[in-house]
Amino acid sequence: MGKATTSRAGTKGVARPERERQIVDIAGRVFAEHGYAGTSLTAVAEQAGISKPLIYNYFGSKEGLFSACLTCAGEVLVEVIERTARLGLVGQQRVIVTLDQFYAALEPRPWMWRVFRDPTMPATPEITAQHDQYARRMHAVGVEGVRELLHLAGNDDPLDASAMTAAWVNVFDALVNWWIDHPGESRADMTARTIRLSGAVFGPMESAPPTGAALD
Template sequence: MATPPSKAGTKGVPRDDRRRQMLEAATQEFAARGYAAASLPAIAARVGVTKTLLHQYMGTKEDLYLACLVPVADRLLGAIRAAMGPHAASPHTPLRVLHAVFTALEGQREAWFVLYDTSLPPGGEAARTAGEYWRAIDRLAAGGTAELLRAAGSTDPLDADALKYVWRDLVATLVRWWVKHPEQTPAAMTERCARLFAAAATVTPSGGPQRP
């Protein structure tokens, strides 16, 4: 009778645990160096296994990248959709979305750089999949910012387009800052953003922008 395959990895490490270690190491490597510069030997060294074993578990470099990308991107998309809900025009929606982003990334903050990796080779499955997630998140941002502007009385499509870009860059900047401050919890970051938004609101008087 054939012996069933073992569920353990090398040196007695259960296979699922070893795979999780590989994904964590790969996420750190892709985030730190970008897809183009990351290497399977470096990822294997982070785990303490051979490149051959890493390949047996995870397949090609692109397969490994996708295995890191998809779970975090799905988690982010779901969190943003839930935070926006049916009332995207609410003035509290931006803070809810930011809190959702921070919460979805907590414990794996560097995964943001895996999703928004500009070194992905064009035309490949990695770039195609990441691009689909970028566009899905952009559509949510475009819809949410347009609704906020309509609620504020602006129907200019160029206002909506400009605000979408501002929002996208703002979120990316805040996440990058947060990654450099690991002591900041998602709740603390959301409170900080609320203070920053309140301070920014004082720059423009309630009567509208003043000409110099």
């Protein structure tokens, strides 16, 4: 017969790396929904079906857990934007292809975007430095495209380029969040929508950009 104690301690047969991935994925979802400041690790542990100390065992602190989520998000997002930039597309085509690639990257883990842009993330030097590193790389790619666009309009003001880059990033933000709020829409739906909206703003394109499976 079993002991009188009904302790549920002991391994469940899940290896550390796999468990870490699972915790990061669930924590990312919760951070994205409530923000870093509004998230309690007790809630994360509950949703993951484990106990709080295991999180501390693996990640050291709440901030450490957030840092792991941020790394996951930052690596993916930077990779997408830098790879897309290397395609050498310009103007409208570049916008559409970049968004299409973002949708593809975010499809499995939409929380990454909101975690990366969480305004309540801890203001410690470590997190700030980590975020800045990714943000700078993304901003560099964005500002390069924007400067090109502004130059065509005869504008070389660096502050204008900075403001416009911020605006563009927020357009991405809006479309990604709109997508998260409309779970019925597939990635292909969103890309088609992006093309229609872009056409309404900039006018129609000369040639269709390469999207979807053509690049994945």
